[in-house]
Amino acid sequence: MANSTDRLLHVYFFPFLAHGHLIPTVDMAKLFAGRGVKTTIVTTPLNAPNFSATTTTGPDIQTRLIDFPAAEFGLPAECQNLEFISAHNKGWEGVSQFTRAAVALREPFEKLLEQDRPDCLVADMLFPWATESAAKFGIPRLIFHGTSFFALAAGDAVATHEPQNRVSSDDESFVIPGLPDEVRFTRRQLPSRQTTGNNTLKFFKRVGESSSECFGTVVNSFYELEPAYADHYRRVLGRRSWHVGPVSLCNADDRAVRGKEATIGRDECLKWLDSKEPNTVVYVSFGSIVKFSAEQMREIAIGIEASECQFIWVVRECHQEDDGNNWLPEGFEDRTSGRGMIIRGWAPQVLILDHAAIGALVTHYGWNSTLEGITAGLPMVTWPVMADQFYNEKLVTEVVRIGVSVGGREWSVDGGGTVGHAAVESALRRVMSREVEEVMGMHRRAKALGEMARKAVEEGGSSYFDLSALIEELRSQT
Secondary structure, eight states, rough: OOOOOSSHHHHHEEOSSSSHHHHHHHHHHHHHTTOEEEOEEEEOTGGGGGGGGGSSSSTTEEEEEEOOOGGTTTOTTTTOOOHHHHHHOOOHHHHHHHHHHHHTTTHHHHHHHHHOOOOOOEEEEOOHHHHHHHTTTTOOOEEEOOSSSHHHHHHHHHHHHHHHGGGGSSSSEEEEEOOOOOOOEOOOGSSOOHHHHHHHHHHHHEEEEEEEESSSSEEOOOOTTTTTHHHIIIIISOEEEOOOOOGGGGGGGGGTTTSSOOOSSSSHHHHHHHHSSSEEEEEHHHHHHTOHHHHHHHHHHHHHHHHHHHEEEEEEEHHHHHTTTTTTTHHHHHBTTTTTEESSSSOOOHHHSSHHHHHHEEEEOOHHHHHHHHHHTTEEEEEOOSSSSSHHIIIIISSOOOEEEEHHHHHHHHHSSSOOOOHHHHHHHTTSSSOOHHHHHHHHHHHHHHHHHHHHHHHTSSSHEEEEEEHHHHHHHH
């Protein structure tokens, strides 16, 4: 690191190559740049176009490219994002190939570090080797997990105490020890050697080790959402951390430009929403990685239609490529015309969620979608599938109590067991009800959290303060 006091603080951002990791990291880079920090985002050539349009606002945001060695690991040249693995049904073998290729980024990445000598590196948790790489050049490494304090604390407790090994069956519940609340899980809700393979579990053990070895953790959350877990992570677990979210709020000027190019125009989307009464539309989306079976998609469609709710349903392009419209019940779009819209491909999610017409969100509980729903002040229908999603569901349904569970009883990369249409219908009717006091309480709590989220990133707010403190500490290190 250079020691000049008359230059900008320079921070490198190195997101993992998946939309759920790229998008919040780019948002975070924009937050740093907005505070006068020179930021550099390191990615691969095919990922750069997905965010370059949103990072050309000033000279202090740069992009550095490194080649992704797909062919060396048996992957097609166009495979530079984890979404490709999911879309093409490559399963855990494909994930393993992709992860090994990502490890091979270490050498070219270290060459960039040596050339630029940034003052700090913010690297994704899925690059555990980045801590050692940064240390080679005397650069402090911050880790970005892309999840909540709750998930970090619960995951640490499960890894440390292994309560899942003290129950007699996969369906017997156990309490995760040491948390501020009593949180119950089953083995089915956790990854295992059977669902991920032994090498994957070893990899995530290394991820945990790198978390404890690095300079600290940046968290896309806000203190008012999970104060007990922010304090637990810092004071009980002794992890240095800074909450800087919700980072999606950095896009207030153009919420339609985020991630990939949307497959629906901003004006078309808003025109449809403007025609609806406030809080009458449910938004259904399961993120960029989850891929359900044709049978499950059909059950969702039947449940949505039977609920009689107005809806926007985002369907991944791979469902169209694999199945056409075979999973849609015959006549579905004709019967729901006017009250429903299917967006095939990428949707301007933050723009939609912030619209007054949206009354609830159905989500897989990836942290980005979860926090975007919280920020919009929406109650949710929870449908976790894998990764940290079962932890996020517990936070929303049991700690802050703004969610209704519909499915997702088992951790799985292929969507898990089929949830029937009756359960989908019931959950939608419940979350959109305005007659049940319990549900109205969820709506009031969700709205209050949305207001807290926006205040957190304003000057004087908790996340604004934490980001300021982090930047000042980094400056003191140079």
